Amino acid sequence: MQYRSPWMTEELDTFRDQFRKFLEKDLAPHAEKWRKQKMVDRSAWLKLGEMGALVPSVPEAYGGLGASFAYDAAIYEDMESIVPDALSGVTVSSGIVAHYILNYGSEEQKQRWLPAMARGELIGGIAMTEPGTGSDLQSVRTTAKLEGDTYVINGQKTFITNGQNADLIIVVARTGGPGAKGLSLIAMETKDNPGFKRGRNLDKIGLHASDTSELFFDNATAPKENVLGGEEGKGFAQLMQQLPQERLIIAVGAVAAMERAVKLTTDYTRERKAFGQPILDFQNTAFTLAERKTEAFIARVFVDFCIERLIAGDLDAVTASMAKWWTTQKQVETVDECLQLHGGYGYMQEYPIGRMFVDARIQKIYGGTNEVMKLLIARSL
Ligand SMILES: Cc1cc2nc3c(=O)[nH]c(=O)nc-3n(C[C@H](O)[C@H](O)[C@H](O)COP(=O)(O)OP(=O)(O)OC[C@H]3O[C@@H](n4cnc5c(N)ncnc54)[C@H](O)[C@@H]3O)c2cc1C
Structure with a gap:
């Protein structure tokens, strides 16, 4: 019996035909190099962007295809079967970070970040895990304190996918008291942010082409409006x-x-x-x-x-x-x-x-x- 996923469409068949050929010809030959250097080349992100494969379910107004999650699913399936090496970084940036911006970002933030993510020029990361806190997210210790119009972020994160490459990191930080209610998500740009330092690109037993890093925040900064959702405590x-x-x-x-x-x-x-x-x-x-x-x-x-x-x-x-x-x-x-x-x-x-x-x-x-x-x-x- 030939099973076909109910969310597949003829339009998506056409997209996938081209996408699979692209993966085989333009990305797969570079995978070994990426594994050796422990990260995917930025040029691969740009090529994925040209294919419209980075944020398909983001509206066209913000650089996406305005498609449904079916496109994301198809893209991830095809990457897993042809060039899995690039998959984890892309799912974090496109499948996760872009959707935080889309759902909780201001209009100005969506305009600034999403089209750049769609083109593969801006890579996203999300920093939840800390050396002392993984499963128990409510115990996050990294803090973000408002000083004037700026959040000043202090703490440490680890195991962060895209940690070496990320231009925009959603930092799970404590802006209030203990427990879940004290947490906020701060979108922090990494460029020209001297208080932010990337640590080691960690040695993993697998996922060799994916960069996974420690991150250090020593008075790193983000503007006040970068708290996602516009107010503290919603993280x-x-x-x-x-x-x-x-x-x-x-x-x-x-x-x-x-x-x-x-x-x-x-x-x-x-x-x-x-x-x-x-x-x-x-x-x-x-x-x-x-x-x-x-x-x-x-x-x-x-x-x-x-x-x-x-x-x-x-x-x-x-x-x-x-x-x-x-x-x-x-x-x-x-x-x-x-x-x-x-x-x-x-x-x-x-x-x-x-x-x-x-x-x-x-x-x-x-x-x-x-x-x-x-x-x-x-x-x-
Ligand atoms: C390659 C890689 C990429 C990653 N990418 C990211 C990323 O991009 N961003 C990010 O924030 N994090 C990332 N992580 C971190 C990952 O999400 C955490 O490692 C994971 O959530 C587990 O946390 P922990 O390692 O602190 O383990 P712990 O929380 O210390 O857990 C250790 C063990 O205890 C068990 N355990 C814990 N609590 C309970 C409980 N209540 N009941 C029963 N068992 C329990 C766990 O299941 C586990 O088996 C990544 C990790 C890796 C290795």
Whole structure:
């Protein structure tokens, strides 16, 4: 049976045909270089911008395509299956940061930042995590104090995607008392901001082309109007409102990765012979792939349901958490078993399954750990 995602359209088919060719020809050949230098070249962002692939669901008035989230989902799926190396940076800047600006920025801020993000000239980051605070976001210690018309920001963040490249960082900072009510999101431009310093581009076990950094704020500044939503104390609520989309984006990547792993492994095991026969003909191989193909299909149908709900504007936090934990758990299991079916070759850098194995692992951790997802789901019991 040929399954087609219900959110696909003929217009999107045409866009994807061109986009996939572009990814294969213009981006994929550079991926190894990006992995070595531990970041994606800025020129790749500009090329993605030319393709209209950076902020498709942002209105045309702000440089986007005025399309629905279906375009974002299609773009992330295609990147995951052709050049996954550039995906995490793009999802953070385009899928997350741009939408904070769109939803909570002033008209002037949207005009200033979104068209530049659409062109790939401005890269965004979001800085929530601190050395002492990850899952427990309410305990953020970084402060932003208003002095005259300027926020003065002090503190430290870590594990920040696009940390080396970001021109605009949404900083989760304490503007008031303890707990969630004291948090605000401050959009901070990094240029000409001497109190802001980028730390190490951290050494990770996977996602080698993605820059992930420590950030230091020692009297960094942002103008008063850069508090998103125009007033203090709304930060935690804004984070909670955006989380379903962020978690769905992770799930979209997970499904594409599962499908890719099953396809790559089916092709490999059909060619590779042992004991005089293709290893796909061993029942263990075929059953493993049959199970994983089934799970990938189930995951796709559920994620398609979530995509449709998001487009309709009613994807709730619990359902998005279900999608995030289950698909990423299945992604990790699938790439592990698919690597096993590659034998020793699966452990070699030259086969994509090995990279997929190390890249998959973070999916269960970032965007809220899978344990936190289960806490959220459990509250709905
Ligand atoms: C490659 C990468 C990119 C990242 N990008 C970003 C980014 O762009 N911006 C950003 O802000 N952050 C980013 N992060 C940080 C990421 O979101 C955090 O690592 C994650 O939220 C977990 O926080 P933590 O590492 O402090 O772990 P902790 O919160 O210390 O958790 C450790 C363990 O305890 C468990 N745990 C914690 N609380 C509970 C509980 N109540 N019940 C049960 N178990 C619990 C967790 O599930 C986990 O297994 C990134 C991390 C990585 C590795």
